[in-house]
Amino acid sequence: MARFHTDNIVFELTQACNQCCRFCYNYWRDGSTPLPPPSPKTARRTLRRLLSQASVGTISFSGGEPMLLKNIHDLALYARFRGSHVNVLTNGTLLTQDAIDNFASIGIGAIQIPVLSCRKEVHEYLTGLSGSWDKAAGALRRVAEAIPAGACAVLVITKVNAPDVTGTLEMLRNAGARAVMVNRFNIGGMGLKHSEELVLDEATLKKAFAEVEAFAASNPGMHFVSGVCTPLCMMDTAPYPHIKFSWCSTDFSRRPVAVDCMGNVRFCNHSPVTIGNIFEKPLEDILTDPEAIARYAVVPDKCSGCRMLSRCNGGCRAASEQVYGSFAQADPVLEFKGEDCSYSMTGRTEYPR
Ligand code: SF4
Ligand code: SF4
Ligand code: SF4
Numbered sequence: 001m002a003r004f005h006t007d008n009i010v011f012e013l014t015q016a017c018n019q020c021c022r023f024c025y026n027y028w029r030d031g032s033t034p035l036p037p038p039s040p041k042t043a044r045r046t047l048r049r050l051l052s053q054a055s056v057g058t059i060s061f062s063g064g065e066p067m068l069l070k071n072i073h074d075l076a077l078y079a080r081f082r083g084s085h086v087n088v089l090t091n092g093t094l095l096t097q098d099a100i101d102n103f104a105s106i107g108i109g110a111i112q113i114p115v116l117s118c119r120k121e122v123h124e125y126l127t128g129l130s131g132s133w134d135k136a137a138g139a140l141r142r143v144a145e146a147i148p149a150g151a152c153a154v155l156v157i158t159k160v161n162a163p164d165v166t167g168t169l170e171m172l173r174n175a176g177a178r179a180v181m182v183n184r185f186n187i188g189g190m191g192l193k194h195s196e197e198l199v200l201d202e203a204t205l206k207k208a209f210a211e212v213e214a215f216a217a218s219n220p221g222m223h224f225v226s227g228v229c230t231p232l233c234m235m236d237t238a239p240y241p242h243i244k245f246s247w248c249s250t251d252f253s254r255r256p257v258a259v260d261c262m263g264n265v266r267f268c269n270h271s272p273v274t275i276g277n278i279f280e281k282p283l284e285d286i287l288t289d290p291e292a293i294a295r296y297a298v299v300p301d302k303c304s305g306c307r308m309l310s311r312c313n314g315g316c317r318a319a320s321e322q323v324y325g326s327f328a329q330a331d332p333v334l335e336f337k338g339e340d341c342s343y344s345m346t347g348r349t350e351y352p353r
Helices: 040-053 072-081 097-106 120-127 132-146 162-175 202-217 283-287 290-297 317-324 332-336
Strands: 004-012 054-062 085-089 110-114 151-157 179-184 223-226 257-260 264-266 274-277
Touching (some): 004 040, 004 283, 040 072, 040 257, 054 072, 097 132, 132 162, 162 202, 179 202, 202 223, 264 283, 274 283
Parallel strands (some): 151 179, 179 223
Antiparallel strands (some): 257 264, 264 274
């Protein structure tokens, strides 16, 4: 019988990480409990179970820090043999030349590495790890040499590094990055503690994306993607045509879901809510469960009647789950906007373009 197919899974190999980023969105990283050490055996068992239940188009190895797993290359090779494209989302500090060469020979699609500023002190303030800037930037350069099309930088824009956006993009281009994932800081995890310091106000957010847009327009050989949905009533995406903004579907067949190393399945890697475990129920049954579908079909009150709902969907509601404990509320970043966001409630029924 054909395996159930899903396009995209984020597989969290471990919760552990050698950095302590101020903005870390992982729900388990709030500093309250010690994290379990990486377990290569557990990760292997879960990956095998996952790929026995489903064919996965693209599987992204994430964490925590996935390079803490000694058997990450074996896991990647196994996923490749099972027909998946494999990406690796790493902070880059443990990415040796041997590790990169092994990934290249396995046919890894992309390696994503966050470089948060062209200024070392800003990057290391945000990551909490001295020496991390040289390592991350060096890893990005080496990936660009070994897997040119797969060198993807990540820039998480916060209030702290927003002044450095253009300088940082120049640095990433010079390091050989072909693609840059440009995400605004999204509230959650350790970032909950630091949200006052990190959340971008509307003007700073728009200025930062205007800088990305200008840079993207003058560097047509690079790709710019923004993966964290921002409420459209906070930032219209129309002025940034050179940035590809992804939208967050609540349809499980069209979205990346997260599976952690214990087999727990979640709406995405930002969501703290487990909707099932693949050791108790096949992935297909978890993703087609009417209760789970109903949970994520709910519309926030303040968004009902908004003409932008089908595109915007209330912004990032995994952040709402982290902040309010509910998917039924709109993105908490709107609280920082300081005014009512609803077009229908303010009488603006046409979205301004
Ligand atoms: S954001 Fe990534 S690198 Fe930073 S602490 Fe979290 S898992 Fe580690
Ligand atoms: S009211 Fe809701 S759906 Fe409409 S733009 Fe704002 S956050 Fe998005
Ligand atoms: S809920 Fe938020 S973090 Fe999750 S996929 Fe959607 S926009 Fe991204």
